[in-house]
Amino acid sequence: MTAVAAVPTTDPYRLVRLALRLDAVVTTVNGLAYLALAAPINDLLGLPVALQYGIGAFLTVYGVAVWLIARPAVVNRTAVLAAVTLNALWTVASVAELVAGGLEATTLGAVWVVMQAAVVGGFAALQWLGLRKAG
Numbered sequence: 001m002t003a004v005a006a007v008p009t010t011d012p013y014r015l016v017r018l019a020l021r022l023d024a025v026v027t028t029v030n031g032l033a034y035l036a037l038a039a040p041i042n043d044l045l046g047l048p049v050a051l052q053y054g055i056g057a058f059l060t061v062y063g064v065a066v067w068l069i070a071r072p073a074v075v076n077r078t079a080v081l082a083a084v085t086l087n088a089l090w091t092v093a094s095v096a097e098l099v100a101g102g103l104e105a106t107t108l109g110a111v112w113v114v115m116q117a118a119v120v121g122g123f124a125a126l127q128w129l130g131l132r133k134a135g
Helices: 014-036 038-045 049-070 077-100 107-134
Strands: none
Touching (some): 014 107, 038 049, 038 107, 049 077
């Protein structure tokens, strides 16, 4: 009888891939919402329409890029680190802009910006953890 080598059945990139995919879906949907619903969002959150169009376009493209980073069997560590870095920068910049008074957001808008920053920071943390677990 011949021995058959065991093939690992677990993906070492499972967590980082999941974090990237969640980030990609949430980011793309958020970007498309900013593009499609700019006027109602402005009324509700006080975020200027022009700002939403720019952010919406960026988030849509960024979301697609993050999805593509998650696709290969072996994820590109440099690309994941770039996503982690951009997510961390987004988190800090969002809160800093709010605190500095650069956004004329309503109270609900300010809460939205902080919650969005927390979610993006969470994605960065999960992606970093997933990358570390992958080795």
